[in-house]
Amino acid sequence: SLAGDRGIPSSVRLICLLAALAAATAGCASPVYRKHPELSRKTRAIRDMGLLPPAIAMYEERFRFKLVPREEWSREATDAVRKAFIEEMTAAGLPVAAIGGEDRELSEMAELFGAVDFSIGRHVYKDALKETFPGKVRAFDYSLGAAGEAMARHGVDAVWIVTGANLLPTAGTQVADAVDVLMAIAGGLGGAPTFAPYLVKLEFRAALIDGNGTVLFYCRLGEADLWRAAQDIARADPSMAGQDPGRDVGDASIRDDIRDPRIARRCVRALISEFRKATAP
Amino acid sequence: MRRVLAGIFAVVLLLEAAGCGLGWKHRAGALVVPASHSQVSGSRNAASDVDAGAAAVAGEVAPPRPILLTLPEGWNWVMRGDDFVATRDGVFLQSIVVERIHVGQSEQPSGAFPLAALSSKQWPVRTVKNLRRRFAPRMSAGSAAEVVLESRKSDPAVAGLEVREVGTRTIAGIPAFKVVFDFRLKNSSGLPAYRSVCYGFMRGEWYYGFEYTAAARHYFAKDAETFDSVVRSVALGGE
Numbered sequence: 061s062l063a064g065d066r067g068i069p070s071s072v073r074l075i076c077l078l079a080a081l082a083a084a085t086a087g088c089a090s091p092v093y094r095k096h097p098e099l100s101r102k103t104r105a106i107r108d109m110g111l112l113p114p115a116i117a118m119y120e121e122r123f124r125f126k127l128v129p130r131e132e133w134s135r136e137a138t139d140a141v142r143k144a145f146i147e148e149m150t151a152a153g154l155p156v157a158a159i160g161g162e163d164r165e166l167s168e169m170a171e172l173f174g175a176v177d178f179s180i181g182r183h184v185y186k187d188a189l190k191e192t193f194p195g196k197v198r199a200f201d202y203s204l205g206a207a208g209e210a211m212a213r214h215g216v217d218a219v220w221i222v223t224g225a226n227l228l229p230t231a232g233t234q235v236a237d238a239v240d241v242l243m244a245i246a247g248g249l250g251g252a253p254t255f256a257p258y259l260v261k262l263e264f265r266a267a268l269i270d271g272n273g274t275v276l277f278y279c280r281l282g283e284a285d286l287w288r289a290a291q292d293i294a295r296a297d298p299s300m301a302g303q304d305p306g307r308d309v310g311d312a313s314i315r316d317d318i319r320d321p322r323i324a325r326r327c328v329r330a331l332i333s334e335f336r337k338a339t340a341p
Numbered sequence: 342m343r344r345v346l347a348g349i350f351a352v353v354l355l356l357e358a359a360g361c362g363l364g365w366k367h368r369a370g371a372l373v374v375p376a377s378h379s380q381v382s383g384s385r386n387a388a389s390d391v392d393a394g395a396a397a398v399a400g401e402v403a404p405p406r407p408i409l410l411t412l413p414e415g416w417n418w419v420m421r422g423d424d425f426v427a428t429r430d431g432v433f434l435q436s437i438v439v440e441r442i443h444v445g446q447s448e449q450p451s452g453a454f455p456l457a458a459l460s461s462k463q464w465p466v467r468t469v470k471n472l473r474r475r476f477a478p479r480m481s482a483g484s485a486a487e488v489v490l491e492s493r494k495s496d497p498a499v500a501g502l503e504v505r506e507v508g509t510r511t512i513a514g515i516p517a518f519k520v521v522f523d524f525r526l527k528n529s530s531g532l533p534a535y536r537s538v539c540y541g542f543m544r545g546e547w548y549y550g551f552e553y554t555a556a557a558r559h560y561f562a563k564d565a566e567t568f569d570s571v572v573r574s575v576a577l578g579g580e
Contacts, residue, residue, distance in 0.1 A: 115531065172558050174531035179431025182460050189459055194367055195415045195429075202430065205559030223531075273559060 093279040093334045094184055094200045102276055103218075103339055109149075109268070110159040110216035112170050114141045114223065116318060121229040121261075133228070136319045141222060144324035152332045157216060165210035166219070169273065172204045173221050177265060180278055200278075208271030217271050224264040224327075226318045262286070262316040264327040268335075279334045281327060283316055289330030363457040365417045372418070373578065374408040374425045379450050380443045381405075405441040405547040407578035410571055419458040422450035427571075432464040433532070435555035435564050437571060442469055442548040444476045465498035465526065468550065476548040482509065485541050485548060486518035493522065493537075500527040510540055512551065513575050517542040523557060536561045540572060551575065 096102065118133035142158060149156040161167060180202060183193040211217055260282055268277040281289070318324055381404040408425070412418060416437075418427040425439040426432065442449075449469035451462045471492040476485060486507065494502050506521040517540045525534050533556040541550040553568035555561040 168533065168558055171531060172533040172556055172560075174529075175431070175433040175533055175556055178460075179434050183431050189456065190364055191458060191460055193365065193417050193431075195417075203559055 092281055092285045093277060093338050094180065095278075095338045096200055096274055096276045099276050100339055100341065102270055102274070103268075106218045106270065108216045108218075109154065109156045110211065110214055110219040111142065111145055111149075111156045112159055112166060112219050112221050113161045114138050114145070115170075116141055116223065117225045118318070119225070119227050121227040123230070127227065133226075133319065137224075137226060137324075140319050140321055140324040141224075141327070144321060144328045145220070145222060148325055148328040148332060154332070154335075156220060157214070159214050159216070159219065163210055163213065165207055166214075169204045169207050169210075169219075169269070170221060173223075173267065173269075176202050176204060176275065177223060177267070180275075181280065184278075185280065200275075202275040202278075204269055204273040204275065206271070206273045207269075211271050218276070219269050220266055221269060222264075222266045224262070224318065225260075226263075226316070227261045228315070228317060229261075262318060262323075264318070264331070266331050277335060277338055279331055281330050281334070286316075286326055286330050289333050290326055293329055293333060363454050365419050365458050365461075367417050369412045369414045369416055371409065371411050372425075374410070374420075374439055374441075376404040376407040376579070378405055378423045378441060378443070379448075380423075380446050402443055402445070403545070405443070405549070406544065408439060408441075408549070409574075409576045409578055410439070411574035412571060413567055416567075419461050420452065421458065421461045422452045424449070426458075426461045426464075428461075429564060429567075430560070432460050433556075435553070435560045436461075436464065437568055438550075438552045438554070440468060440548075440550045440552075442476060442550070444478060444546045444548075466493070466496055466554070467498075468492050471496040476543060478543065478546050480543045482516055482518040482542050485543055486520050486539075488548075489539060489541060489550065490520060490522070493524070498526055500525045505536075510572075512540055512542065512549075512572055513577050515542050515544065515577075533558055538565070538568070544577070549577075 116134055116137035118130045118137050119127040120130055120133075121127055146156055146158060159166065161170075180196075182189065182191045183196050184200060186192050186197075207219075208217075211219060262283050264281045264286070266279050267275050270276055316323055318327065380402050412427055416427050416429050418425060420426075423441065425437075427437040428435055440449075446469055449467050455462065468489065469492075472488065473491045473495050474488050476488055480488075490502075490504065493499055502522055502524040504520065504522045506519070508519040510517050510519045519538065519540050521536065521538045523534060523536050526532055535554055536557045537552055537554040539550060539552040541548060543549075551572055553565070555564060
């Protein structure tokens with residue numbers, strides 16, 4: 061009980077509890093991307109890139125964190141992301157060709173990425189689950205197996221794999237509760253809490269794979285990362301300000317629905333920004 | 342609201358505890374999978390064939406033999422309940438599992454702290470809860486192989502199991518079976534096909550199993566030799 065019967069006011073106890081919780085969950089903010097040690101050298105050899113069919117899973121979030129998968133929404137999200145990815149990458153001078161899902165070898169590679177994606181999230185990123193492997197943090201080294209011939213069939217020498225998840229709350233879940241308040245407190249200290257992943261509304265992940273199957277670059281963007289990236293982009297290029305509606309222009313009616321082309325573009329622009337940081341000399 | 346806050350604080354403390362020594366270990370080299378086991382009461386410490394005989398006479402479960410093995414650098418390991426689980430890149434990419442199962446065992450606990458090394462528990466394949474036949478003392482290696490394969494085929498997490506190879510091998514001087522099989526995880530769109538190589542033998546009332554499972558694409562071949570070296574390093578402790 062948090063009652064003040066030991067002489068300590070309950071309000072002070074509550075503040076101490078919140079501070080301890082925030083400190084435990086926030087941790088140190090870590091980079092949103094991970095890169096192979098030879099990323100810069102290997103990307104110089106890449107001339108043509110492809111995009112495998114994105115896999116974006118969308119869920120309806122009902123009251124008390126019940127998640128209902130929505131296949132139709134997921135298809136719409138996949139289409140929106142594919143379109144945004146190709147357009148934004150081309151505009152950024154990184155043209156990408158869409159590759160269909162018929163190639164068996166590339167499909168196997170995408171399947172293996174599901175397991176690699178999970179493993180990177182658990183063992184390379186630091187979060188409250190504390191499953192980091194020091195060896196994998198020191199040397200980022202994951203592979204999807206050689207696929208040079210399959211890539212050559214499609215006229216590319218590297219491919220992007222894009223995945224993610226988007227939770228859309230129903231009206232009933234938009235009622236703020238104590239848990240959401242705590243998430244906001246912890247997030248405000250610089251770390252995106254992930255020990256309750258079902259409360260992360262939008263996560264966008266992408267990886268660049270070369271013909272040897274090496275994961276050259278991996279990026280994981282949550283809502284806070286996307287918002288920060290939009291701010292960074294607007295500061296670096298004021299002409300981009302206002303093109304990306306969101307919290308920065310105070311439009312609270314826009315929610316993080318990746319089926320919205322503006323949100324999909326925001327995700328891809330943030331990815332490009334992180335990729336440029338990773339490949340900067 | 343106070344109850345919710347207290348509950349969340351408890352979860353955070355559990356997570357902190359998970360990170361403080363209860364989760365993955367990263368020390369390689371010579372390791373011991375201890376004789377202690379959930380099937381054995383804490384009062385029994387010795388582990389030997391002589392002790393097993395005395396225990397049987399008394400109607401008690403004698404502890405299994407401790408297992409000594411050598412894990413190479415770069416591997417991470419944890420005791421998932423009574424099972425030793427090791428991986429280099431993550432259990433959904435590759436894992437080495439060492440399990441000891443008593444002939445009368447009906448549960449395979451995952452450990453007292455559910456959030457510690459969580460991914461080791463999220464890997465869904467388990468032997469004991471899907472047994473269709475029990476191991477038996479003095480059971481031949483071939484029969485023990487059939488028990489394990491039937492468990493895998495019955496596992497609701499496993500789909501499309503295909504046996505590739507059946508043979509024998511000697512481990513720690515003991516004749517063991519060897520089985521190689523492929524499978525997929527059920528309800529796992531976006532996960533690869535897997536390949537397992539499993540060795541096992543009976544010793545007294547205990548089954549000793551050594552299994553390497555990895556994504557068939559790239560990862561199985563990557564560490565098959567590593568698993569072989571770990572198995573060659575295996576020795577049973579006790580008398």
